Amino acid sequence: MKKTKAALWMFVIVGVLLLVSAVVVYSQRVTELSTMIPADGTVVAMSDKGCLTVQFKTFENRPVQFGGNVCQRPPAYDLEERVPVLYSPQNPNNAYIDDITHKWFFSIAMGGMALGFLGIGGVFVWVVTLNGWRAERRMNRLKMTGRQLNALLMGAxxxxxxxxxxxxxxxxxxxxxxxxxxQVRLFYSKHFWFDPSPYLTGKHIQVWIDPQRPQHYCIDTDILPKLA
Incomplete structure (x- = not known):
């Protein structure tokens, strides 16, 4: 059980790390794009995987070619189609096709994965925690308001x-x-990930039951040690 909880928490941790990475990449890209200037480009080549090669001219009229950082099938643009470009004046080879996919792909991808990991891990951790909290709350309420029975201990x-x-x-x-x-009523305790048999003493054990809803009950397990 502890391994399962640890695995669920790993989903949350990985999700948080991915989300932080997405924010960092987004911030770096915003800073980078703020220093770039626009240009008109043309798709001059296209691979079988949908990777584009774009050519544009700088403000100094120098031709530059660069590869798109996102490959798509089907391609987002056709061969010889004009595309908007952003490039760095200091390093024209550092350029992007000026659309959402090519500028923000990595941030969007990492953000999507982060939400997936956080969603899966968060939901399960919440359910496990909530179920544990509900069980403890029900047990405390039954101990205060329920009917106490001296049940015959059958073992584990x-x-x-x-x-x-x-x-x-x-x-x-x-x-x-x-x-x-x-009629004989059977009662089952909460689950343990160790054998509680050696720690059960006596012939009877206390059980609290809700008189109005007999299916709601709890067995006194406070006599047992906790799992390290």
Missing amino acids: ERDETINLNGQNPWRIVAQWLDPNTN
């Missing part, structure tokens, strides 16, 4: 309905005979 068993990384968690099992209906 593996819950084979749950499998994480090839392992099944443990749970405590208890039963109680309802004198009003002469």
